[in-house]
Amino acid sequence: MITLSDLGFDVWFEAHIDDIRHEGQNIARITAVDRNSYLVRNEIGEIPAELAGKFSFQVESSVELPCVGDWVSVQYHNEGTLAIIHGLFPRKTFLRRKRAGMEVEYQMIAANIDLAFIVQSCHFDFNLARLNRYLVMAADGHVEPIIILAKTDLISDAELQEKLSAIKEAGITTRIIALSNLTGAGYDEFREVLFPGKTCCLLGSSGVGKTTMINHLTGRNDLDTKAVSGTGEGTHTTTRRQLIVLDNGVMFIDTPGMRELGLLGAGEGVNKGFEDIIELAGACRYADCSHTQESGCAVLAAIAGGELSEERYAGYLKLRKESEHYEMSYLEKRKKDKAFGRFIKTAKKNLKR
Numbered sequence: 595m596i597t598l599s600d601l602g603f604d605v606w607f608e609a610h611i612d613d614i615r616h617e618g619q620n621i622a623r624i625t626a627v628d629r630n631s632y633l634v635r636n637e638i639g640e641i642p643a644e645l646a647g648k649f650s651f652q653v654e655s656s657v658e659l660p661c662v663g664d665w666v667s668v669q670y671h672n673e674g675t676l677a678i679i680h681g682l683f684p685r686k687t688f689l690r691r692k693r694a695g696m697e698v699e700y701q702m703i704a705a706n707i708d709l710a711f712i713v714q715s716c717h718f719d720f721n722l723a724r725l726n727r728y729l730v731m732a733a734d735g736h737v738e739p740i741i742i743l744a745k746t747d748l749i750s751d752a753e754l755q756e757k758l759s760a761i762k763e764a765g766i767t768t769r770i771i772a773l774s775n776l777t778g779a780g781y782d783e784f785r786e787v788l789f790p791g792k793t794c795c796l797l798g799s800s801g802v803g804k805t806t807m808i809n810h811l812t813g814r815n816d817l818d819t820k821a822v823s824g825t826g827e828g829t830h831t832t833t834r835r836q837l838i839v840l841d842n843g844v845m846f847i848d849t850p851g852m853r854e855l856g857l858l859g860a861g862e863g864v865n866k867g868f869e870d871i872i873e874l875a876g877a878c879r880y881a882d883c884s885h886t887q888e889s890g891c892a893v894l895a896a897i898a899g900g901e902l903s904e905e906r907y908a909g910y911l912k913l914r915k916e917s918e919h920y921e922m923s924y925l926e927k928r929k930k931d932k933a934f935g936r937f938i939k940t941a942k943k944n945l946k947r
């Protein structure tokens with residue numbers, strides 16, 4: 595049977611039990627969040643959960659809402675098939691991001707993470723500016739970072755040494771593990787830093803090999819397949835688990851918000867890693883050239899002339915597409931948040947009348 599301590603509940607949290615857990619309540623950890631529905635897990639099992647009304651009313655900012663990795667106190671209902679969340683434990687560590695356009699408003703991505711692996715592929719994805727952004731984010735939430743340079747099989751040893759020294763020259767002293775999912779190189783070192791009861795996360799752009807790393811550790815498709823369904827208050831909900839416990843007792847958190855982290859404002863990041871393409875683009879006929887089909891495009895001309903490799907161009911397009919996609923979805927979300935803000939304002943006005 596799994597215990598609270600296996601799930602990461604240690605003396606730091608124990609010190610808060612008397613303040614947070616009241617009579618008849620149990621301690622559990624949030625393993626998934628989907629708008630207002632949650633999954634919680636403890637020694638008894640993993641079940642759907644909802645916020646107690648009183649809890650919701652007292653929340654003044656979204657930061658006070660439970661996020662994945664949080665410890666909460668819950669009460670069981672419906673013969674233990676539904677949990678109601680009554681209290682939130684303080685966070686030992688967290689990952690959060692500033693919401694654009696607001697000065698103090700943060701969005702919580704996950705909580706109580708012991709170790710954040712910042713994953714970059716040695717190939718197209720390698721980017722010091724983005725690496726620094728992740729390191730700042732980890733430091734902000736007191737999360738210990740380790741840099742992973744993945745896909746080492748795609749570059750020569752000399753090229754890998756170059757990347758390692760580029761990181762050191764940038765003044766970054768964080769531990770670096772270079773590994774390949776293909777050859778298994780570096781995995782001994784990777785496994786050495788994974789401890790049972792510790793919560794980890796993988797941060798990095800799409801396609802750098804994060805999912806493959808988890809599957810490599812488990813020999814299964816843990817990150818992709820498991821969803822938990824349950825019946826609460828008559829509505830059937832299926833929520834994808836975002837905190838998983840591997841067979842070796844190591845926990846990994848993977849939330850949709852995490853996937854967006856690195857790409858926010860990546861426009862500048864794209865330019866940073868592809869200075870040669872940006873320089874070429876200066877000679878395009880149209881200032882807003884997309885470098886995909888325009889006549890007079892200097893980038894396309896360079897490919898035709900063999901000065902720019904197709905591969906490098908494809909890498910540029912891929913990163914640009916990802917960054918546009920995430921920036922777009924982030925803007926859409928902000929629009930929704932604004933609409934919700936207006937709704938609240940109107941509702942408050944109506945109340946006053």
Ligand SMILES: Nc1nc2c(ncn2[C@@H]2O[C@H](COP(=O)(O)OP(=O)(O)OP(=O)(O)O)[C@@H](O)[C@H]2O)c(=O)[nH]1
Nearest residue numbers: 745747774775776799800801802803804805806807
């Ligand atoms: N050559 C090489 N390819 C790899 C390695 N690791 C992963 N890949 C490939 O890279 C692609 C992306 O890997 P994923 O593990 O899905 O990457 P991810 O970071 O999880 O991407 P998202 O799920 O989009 O966030 C897949 O086609 C993998 O087979 C590696 O070490 N070497």
Ligand SMILES: [Zn+2]
Nearest residue numbers: 878883885891
């Ligand atoms: Zn162009």
